[in-house]
Amino acid sequence: MKWICKLTFKNLFRRRIRTILTILGIAIGILSLVVLIGIGKGIENQILKEFDESGSIKRIEVSGNGRNKYKSITDKRIEDFSKIPEVCNVYPVSEYEIYIDIDKYIGWFSVKGIPKEELLKLELENGSMDKLSKVKPDLILGDMIGSLLFYNDGEMSFSTDKNNRTDQLTGKKAQITFLSEQGVKDTFYIAATLKKNDSYTINSFSVYCDIDVLKRYCKKNSVNGVPLTQQAKEDGSRYNEWIYDQAIVTVDSVENVDYVVKKLQDMGFETYNEKEQLDTTKRITNIIKFMFSCIGAISLLVAIIGIGNTMTTAVYDRIGEIGMLKMLGCDLDELRFMFLFEAGIISTIGGIVGVVTSYGVNGIINKIVTIVLKFPKGTTFVNLDIKTAILAVIFALFLGMLAGFLPARWASKIMPLDAIKKVD
Numbered sequence: 001m002k003w004i005c006k007l008t009f010k011n012l013f014r015r016r017i018r019t020i021l022t023i024l025g026i027a028i029g030i031l032s033l034v035v036l037i038g039i040g041k042g043i044e045n046q047i048l049k050e051f052d053e054s055g056s057i058k059r060i061e062v063s064g065n066g067r068n069k070y071k072s073i074t075d076k077r078i079e080d081f082s083k084i085p086e087v088c089n090v091y092p093v094s095e096y097e098i099y100i101d102i103d104k105y106i107g108w109f110s111v112k113g114i115p116k117e118e119l120l121k122l123e124l125e126n127g128s129m130d131k132l133s134k135v136k137p138d139l140i141l142g143d144m145i146g147s148l149l150f151y152n153d154g155e156m157s158f159s160t161d162k163n164n165r166t167d168q169l170t171g172k173k174a175q176i177t178f179l180s181e182q183g184v185k186d187t188f189y190i191a192a193t194l195k196k197n198d199s200y201t202i203n204s205f206s207v208y209c210d211i212d213v214l215k216r217y218c219k220k221n222s223v224n225g226v227p228l229t230q231q232a233k234e235d236g237s238r239y240n241e242w243i244y245d246q247a248i249v250t251v252d253s254v255e256n257v258d259y260v261v262k263k264l265q266d267m268g269f270e271t272y273n274e275k276e277q278l279d280t281t282k283r284i285t286n287i288i289k290f291m292f293s294c295i296g297a298i299s300l301l302v303a304i305i306g307i308g309n310t311m312t313t314a315v316y317d318r319i320g321e322i323g324m325l326k327m328l329g330c331d332l333d334e335l336r337f338m339f340l341f342e343a344g345i346i347s348t349i350g351g352i353v354g355v356v357t358s359y360g361v362n363g364i365i366n367k368i369v370t371i372v373l374k375f376p377k378g379t380t381f382v383n384l385d386i387k388t389a390i391l392a393v394i395f396a397l398f399l400g401m402l403a404g405f406l407p408a409r410w411a412s413k414i415m416p417l418d419a420i421k422k423v424d
Contacts, residue, residue, distance in 0.1 A: 026347055029296075030351050032300070034355060034388060035362060037293055037384075038388070041388075043285060044289065046380075056202050057278055058250055058252075060249040060250075060251065060260060060271050062264055064246075072243045073243065074244070081264070086256040086259060087251060088250055089249075092247055093248060094211055094229060095113070095246065096218075100174050103168070103172055110207070113211035115211055115212070116210050123195040124195060127192025135217070136186065137214045138189045139188055140208040141190060141207055143194045144205050145204075172190050173189055174188050184228055215227075300395075304347075307399075307403040343400045343404025359389075365382045
């Protein structure tokens with residue numbers, strides 16, 4: 001076995017130019033495959049990161065029918081939702097549409113009343129929620145609300161400072177008109193602005209207030225016995241309990257989301273959850289990763305053909321050597337092993353060089369993409385893990401051995417006398 005190793009390395013060095021070019025071909029093939037797989041993974045990770053940062057994957061929006069007693073979201077229903085074992089949090093939402101006029105800006109928004117404990121979980125950019133009014137609902141604005149306001153100049157055009165306008169609204173009083181049949185008008189205080197984010201979140205374009213204060217305010221502004229923002233029964237009478245527009249249900253894990261959604265739907269409620277979009281996105285990213293892998297595999301296939309060509313040429317050039325080895329009693333298995341060993345060395349070195357190079361290329365691509373596409377610093381557009389690197393080298397070795405199999409088999413079948421005649 002020792003002599004086989006010595007002879008193999010001697011032959012590789014003797015034809016070093018051909019060996020180097022073949023290794024280079026394998027390295028480029030592996031580099032292409034690994035980088036393209038890394039790009040596919042990077043795209044998938046960035047999309048999943050956006051979903052995760054929005055906090056919406058495990059969040060289910062449950063809607064009821066305010067005119068149907070059995071499909072209305074009430075405090076009793078909120079309690080029923082919380083009893084589902086997989087649910088870790090649930091709270092009600094009352095929503096009302098308003099027209100807002102503030103500091104020469106106007107807009108139309110949906111204001112959501114949520115429990116005080118949920119309000120306190122929100123991160124603020126400025127303002128405070130320590131002294132919220134208990135008489136009127138103070139408003140907390142999402143960080144991108146300002147970009148939706150129009151400048152009230154008769155043409156309702158956006159002003160040039162729309163990206164920074166949200167910060168300027170904190171502490172101001174806004175003229176509010178409820179977009180309902182009652183048409184109630186009032187003045188509300190802008191208590192705080194939510195923390196700015198690099199990307200869109202579920203809170204970015206939302207306006208919040210304390211739901212308990214909202215309920216008291218709406219009951220105080222009842223019309224014909226029906227509180228403001230509340231729906232009446234089909235016969236026009238009011239409900240004895242408060243009817244919420246939504247319930248927000250948070251599930252303990254992504255794996256249980258589908259089960260909880262089915263449970264809520266069986267109870268007669270409509271649900272909305274971004275996991276469906278996530279599942280669709282995953283299918284799309286899997287297709288992208290598969291296409292990238294196929295393109296990379298084609299590059300690697302070309303390199304493997306190069307190994308086959310190199311080994312075939314090596315057999316042809318060494319026919320005399322093969323004949324001599326057979327005459328000296330070289331076993332057929334040993335002869336096959338020698339050529340397969342040579343193919344394995346070339347493909348393994350090529351695979352290692354390709355993987356090592358890919359780490360450098362990945363770093364360059366990540367920097368270029370971050371600058372050109374203006375991604376946040378540290379964004380990983382190409383994601384290469386150690387598992388992929390190891391598998392790439394093993395894959396290169398396997399294909400290299402496969403490419404060297406036929407030349408090795410041919411070498412073992414050459415008859416000694418025929419080999420000597422061909423040399424002559």
